[in-house]
Amino acid sequence: MRSGIRLWFNKVRNLRIKAKLFLLITVSMAVSSCISLVGLQIAYSIYDQQIYEKSSQVLNLSSTLIENELNKVERLTFSIMSDEQIQQNLMVMNSNESDYTRIQSRAKLVDRLVQYINTETYITAADITDLRGNSYSSGNLTTLSPERRALIERISEQGGGSLGWVNPDAQDYSLVATRQIRSFDNLDLNKLGTLVLHVNLDKIVNQYAREAVIRDGELLIVSQGNMIYPHTANLKSFMNDSFPSESAAKGFRIMEQDGEKYFVSHIHSDYLGWTYYNRLPFQTIFSHIILMKNWMIAAFLVSFFLLVGFGMTVARSVTRPIDGLISSMRGLQISDLENSELPTLAPLSQQMDEVGLLQRTYRMMIVRIQELIKENYTKQLIIKETEFRSLQAQINPHFLYNTLESINWISKMNGQKQVSQMVESLGYLLRSSISLKQDMISVEDELQLVQHYITIQRVRFEERLDFRLDVPAHLLSQSIPKLTLQPLLENAIKYAVEVMLEPCVIQISGREEADAVVLIVEDNGPGIDEVYLEQILTGERKSKGTGIGLKNIDERIKLSYGDEFGIQVENRLDGGTRISIRLPMMKRG
Structure with missing residues (x-):
């Protein structure tokens, strides 16, 4: 067997280059095709699972947001039911008081109800019914059918004071929250009336859950086999025997309606017994994979013919790189390296074997030498120009200082003491910032810089700026x-x-502190956002303005003294920001 393999290997090795390339390309393309088909099948299953996981996350988020708002409605009903003023007025309405007293109580009851309803944007109407059947309403109260009114009363009676929900139907699209109002006087819990709140479910969904649904998807809410959101007729036809069971906590499946496939995932909530569905068009989800599959087949066929043609061309021109390299070397012997016109790119037909790499490296080396010659010449010109500009720049600061001194003298002559102080401070700041003689100065000199800066800022902010200095001598x-x-x-x-x-x-x-000096700059301002500060210190976001930033100062200190020193920024407990600068204890020089 070994001799057979050796004989076959020798035959392959002795084949012509064209045959070797053709055999290599054919085997490579066959193996690549098999791997691609297996990978594509795996990608299908992974893509299904990822879409399901993402859809489940979306449904969890949507249901949580919706039910959080419904919890607020539940707390609102309890607040209304337990409101002392509402209970007292209902007692009056249920009693045999005079008509005048009853009219006053009715007005107070409606006003109190309006105050509660105005605090919630999702409550379209509210209604309280006393024991005599009198109704006190607020908002846009729609006319209910006798059947729906009876259903609301039955659920309210069954609750016995706890909250009950009535789902929307074909005539009334609002979600109804109802509960009995019972007396808290002496904890007798006698029935005083019935509270009914009409909730705009569509508004809640559009506000909190619509944007969370996957693009091109549709959010559906089903309760006990009835669709309560949305109210579109064509979606109601989606409810049939093939719809996913509500008993399962969550899951997904592929369904078909009106000749179109849909990817449907669902999750069940125990709060109201609702099931949330996310319906995505199957074609929208998998169109990219189908398109990718077709493109892969087309790319395989085109690549096969291109590679065969390319291999034949390489086989015919296998000696061409060597001839080209020799020709280039001879041309370089009789020409000027700096002025020679050597092509910067290798021919498209150049192969990438040892000979091709040698030719390519040679060309890159010659091009690099030419670039270094030009770069060196350019740098010499830039150095000369920089020296010239440096000489020119030395004139400008002296002219600026002399001008500021003239302004200062005129201000003193005219009695403008404030202007004179600003000019002197500005001149000091300019001299200190432009001077390059010292990188390290004493704390006293730095505080003198600060005092001049404060002199200018006090003119701007006046009594709004209260600057204090407390540094030991x-x-x-x-x-x-x-x-x-x-x-x-x-x-x-x-x-x-x-x-x-x-x-x-x-x-x-x-x-x-021990062997360190700590300087603190603090204010009683609004403080700084922790996330924004972290982004500035890590370099993810640049600070506002064009001055020296916190990260720059911290890096300067660490480069000068070590990583154990630097700045620390924190928000004070009583408001404001505190920046601590930690420096080693040392003497100047």
Whole structure:
């Protein structure tokens, strides 16, 4: 057997290149086709399961949102039933009081009912009936059929004071919540009347569950074999013997209606005994898979013929890369490397075997050498231009400082002390920010920068800005990266002072902790959202403005002193933001 395999291997090895390529392509395409068909079948089953899981999640979310709103209605009915004013007025209406007293109680009862109904957007109407059969209603109360009215009364009686629900029908699309009103006086629990609330189920579904349904899907709600949402006639015909059973907690199946297939998933809720369905057109779900299957078959056929033709072309031109490489080397010997016009891309027919890779690498090497020559020449030009611009830029700051000094002198001459202080502070800030001599300065110098910045901001915000400074004297000589406190103060003004109408207190304090110095910048503003802050510190979102951000300051400190130092941002318990800067205890220099 071994000799037979060796003989077959030798025959294959001795075949012409065209035959080898044809055999390789044929076997490869056959194996790929089998793998693709098996993978496609697996993808069908996985896709079914994923759609079911997603649909189940949607139905869980939809049912939860809907029933949360119905729970609110239930709590509302209890509030109305237990309302002392409503109970007292119902007692008057059930008694033999004078007509004048009864009219007053009736008006109070209706007014109280209106107050409750106006708090809920889903209640279309409310009705209270006393023991004498008198009705007190509010809202858009529709006329009920005798059968539906009798059904509501029967469910209310069966509840005995607990809440009962009456599903919508063909004449009345509203969901009805009803319960008896019983007296809480001396806990005798005597019946005083009946409360009926009409709930707009369509509005609840459209508000909380419609957007949650999968695109192109339809949400259906069924109770005891009757569809209560929606009220479309063609969907009611969907209710037949083939519809999924409501007894199962959840599941899915593929159904057919009017010649079209549908993917239907359902989930049962024990709160009202409703079953929620999500109906998706089968063609919409699986159209992409069917299209992908057809495209795979077409791509296989086209690829087969293209690969065969390509293999034949490669076999005929197997020696062409070597000739091209030799020709390029000879041309390079008699030409200038910088000015030679060597093609940057290899021919489309070039094969990717050892010879092809050699030719391709050679071409890329020559192109890279040419690029480095041009890049070096360009960098020399940029360096010269940068030096020239640097000389020009040295003139502008001196001109700006001299101009500010002139403005300061004129302000003092004219008695404009406030303008003079602003100009002096602005000049100090400009000199400090532009100066590149020192990266590390003392806390005292940094606080002097802050004081000049506050001088300018106080002119803008006046009494709205209450700045306080409490840094011990022995900490003033400690070193700190330049422009650390000023950006934090700028953030406090932007996110606290600017958004507050009342005075905002910004305080810079300092203390010593073991071998570290802690400087604190805090305010009594509205604070900062924890998620937004986390995104800024991790770099997922840029902070507002164009200044130095929190992440930048934290990285500067960590690069200077180590990862155990940096800034910490937190919201204060009494409101506002606190930023702590932790620095090592060290002397300047």
